Amino acid sequence: MKRAIFTLAIGDNPMYKAAITSFEEYGKKVGADVIVSKELHYHLHVNNKKYDASPAWSEKLYIAELLKTYDRVLYLDADILVSPFAENIFEECPELDTVYMFNEGKYKDRSPHAQRINEVLGEAHWPEENGKMVYFNSGMILLSKETGLFDNASADEMQKICNEVKFYDQTYINYLIRRDKINCVSVDKRFNRMPLLGLEDYQSASFIHYAGRGYREKVPMRDLKFIIDYCEIFKDQLSxxxxxxxxxxxxxxxxxxxxxxxxxxxxxxxxxxxxxxxxxxx
Known part of the structure; x- marks a missing residue:
């Protein structure tokens, strides 16, 4: 079974370099090729500064192309650090007909984004768990050909929402899951450890996600903190x-x-x- 780890990294940010190096080490452990998009395959016109959106977010659509060659693809944002002791997510999450992501809706109310995308693209049912809407973070996605997640996705639909919906790529992927009735399971937090869960013990996770401001505390910039943590976590492998x-x-x-x-x-x-x-x- 062919596996790939996919990310997008445009530019010379040292955080990307460190992240990709951690992906490569993980790829050797789990038998996965690492594929990095360094240019965009889709070109959206994003101009609503209210949402601080980027045309680069559309690159997640390229997963559909990779699934023509690979049986399973693990997508990771380039602000994720994969720990050297990370468990094998391909074995931990084995079902081929299921998309695996982390449910951030348990901690943040994302229902306004769901309501808005429904208004633009048409109604879809968004389930709740314990009174909170299920909404997955798209910084980490594990999927296989059998899921069909991107079978009915398009850059045209993304263009319709990119200036109308917050976190347009993430909300769109959640919308596809609901509209097209895709099997989806929330992964344990160790496979997408986010700052919204707090700062305590975050370095013990397998996939540490520096979303938003990351774990910077008194460090003046997220990217600096990422490199500080990378050098600490990988100190035994680095000179x-x-x-x-x-x-x-x-x-x-x-x-x-x-x-x-x-x-x-x-x-x-x-x-x-x-x-x-x-x-x-x-």
Missing amino acids: EAQILDYKKQAWHWYMLKQQRKTKLPIPLLSAVFGLFHPQHKY
Whole structure:
């Protein structure tokens, strides 16, 4: 059975580099090829800044193409870190006719998004568990050919909702599950450990998802925190030189972000921000 791990990573963000390296190590353990989209296959016109949406989110549709070659595909956002001790999700979640995702609706009310997509694309029934609507996070998706999840999906439908519905790609995938009556099971939190579950003990999960602000606490940027955690979790596999290089790259990425805001030279910004965050400057 052919397996793939798929992600989207456009640009030189060191967080992506670290994430993909963790995917590659995991792929060796579970017998899966790692496939990275570095350019978009679908081109949506996204212009509603209210939702801070990206045209890149449409790339999840490419999973349908991969399923023409692979029997099972594990999609992971590039802000997920796969731990070196991660369990084999392909074995933990074996049913081929079932989509496996994490139910974030248990913790966050996403019903307004469901209502809006129903208004745009037509009615679908959204079930509840314990009085809360089931709504899956799409940062991690495990599916097989047999699920049929993307059989009736289209970029045209995504275009209709991308400026109308919050988290348009995620909400669309949830909508497809409901409209097309796709079998779906919520995975344990260890396979999509999200910040909405709190900060305690998050590093013990198999798949650590740095969604939103991530686990940054006093760290000034999510990407910096990702690299700090990556270097700590993988310290036995990384040399001191590799760790230092990752941290330098992450600091430089942080400075590039500040430069875009201020238009000031990076050496000056690095000196100033280094005074406030000396423990994170390399």
